[in-house]
Amino acid sequence: MLNLSIVLEDSARATPDGTAIVFGDMRLPYSMIDTVAAQVANLLASRGIGKGDKVALACPNLPYFPFVYFGILKAGATVVPLNVLLQSREIAYHLDDSDAKALFCFEGTPELPLGERGKAGFEAAEGCEHFFVLPATPLATESVYGESIWAALDGMSGVFETVQTAAEDTAVILYTSGTTGQPKGAELSHQNMLMNAIVCDRMFPSAEGGDVMMAVLPLFHSFGQTVVMNQGFLRRATVVLMPRFEPGDALALMAKEGVTFFAGVPTMYWAMLSKVHADGVAPPTSLRTAVAGGSASPLEVLKDFEKTFGVAILEGYGLSETSPVASFNQPDRPAKPGTVGTPIWGVEMKLIDSGWKTIEGEGPGEIAIRGHNIMKGYYGRPEATAEVMRDGWFRSGDIATRDADGHYAIVDRSKDMIIRGGFNVYPRELEEVLMTHEAVSLAAVVGVPHESLGEEIKAYIIRTPGSTATEDELIAWAKENMAAYKYPRVVEFRDELPMTATGKILKRELR
Known part of the structure; x- marks a missing residue:
């Protein structure tokens, strides 16, 4: 048996009273997260949803996300996280394409009418049978959009025996951004996701006294899921949730909660630097580790951040199809600003040409990756899978060079050339x-x-x-x-x- 939910369950057993989630004034212990997740698993089982079924989750960075995410995993089902900015038609597409049997959807706000869009998308989908609302008002048992999760969980036991899943069973289906054609769902196994979290945990040093990790990257995205939530729960850290990034608020929250670990995309670091320089905001003194991914960081931003915050940004690289981390500037060896570092433990990378032929030397060439992090394939799309996978290697679509020390530097996306x-x-x-x-x-x-x-x-x-x-x-x-x-x-x-x-x-x- 191997189930990704172990990252929560083990920490709940070892440190039941340890703070798992901070959201506003809420400080939720590991035992509570695990108990509500068990209730969600019992709810799914009561509705006939179990091993191998797909369950969609549309929710910003709120406590609901880990409640439902790990509840789905406990039930042996597959999590299908949805981008919260999707419109109704797009939600219906994702539900149909993934064969989702249920959708847990945040009720939304006037600025983000997710409940309205989710309900319309659910009704337009062909095979989705259950719609659960995650109310904007905490613990509300009623919603104009449908059955509130709190009403549905009423009477459900907080104890659940996690369904046995194999290492190769699908834990999560992550949809690519769809820059070319319709979005495709990358099937990631329990082993893919768990190994990526474990390797990240080994790679980044823990802060003395325990880590406080900032979750401002959307948890529906692989970067936020693996590097923040799953790694954070694995190392029994406190995860501070921020639903929407705003540089001033982010800096204030980092200072208030003593954030030691921040993961973001380059534009977030740029925005925080701009805020510090423009308004004279003091950078937080608690920060120990800063990691970046998603796209290449401008060298000027890297230099300015280290000078201003006193912490070097460690750049990494990965894709939804690679769970997501493939390489990093790792703390135990000299970092090379402007590169995405070297392959992480258990992962290989090389440069190839358009015909899959290996390119020796510095390149440039397209990055190909193989290892424990590579997806099973695109859900229901064998032809699309065959285009990007061969003999265990996955071709990324990213053009890079490689120096004599094995550090890769992203030149650009091949489609952006x-x-x-x-x-x-x-x-x-x-x-x-x-x-x-x-x-x-x-x-x-x-x-x-x-x-x-x-x-x-x-x-x-x-x-x-x-x-x-x-x-x-x-x-x-x-x-x-x-x-x-x-x-x-x-x-x-x-x-x-x-x-x-x-x-x-x-x-x-x-x-």
């Missing part, structure tokens, strides 16, 4: 150069259609506060600092850039 007049141009390289200009706070480079060249290079820029730099000035500066075929011919200033729920810049929208 710009081909201008026959020359390959990697946007991230240009963004790094642009970020060194004093007027540039954040940059995103994309290719736009051009009649004769195929694509032209365009830069979207957020200026530093007080800057009056013009488009022509930046283009002229870029011309002096980049090769003739690389520099952006078009610059557009923006107050903000479109981002995903996890904080990645949405380049497809910019395009």
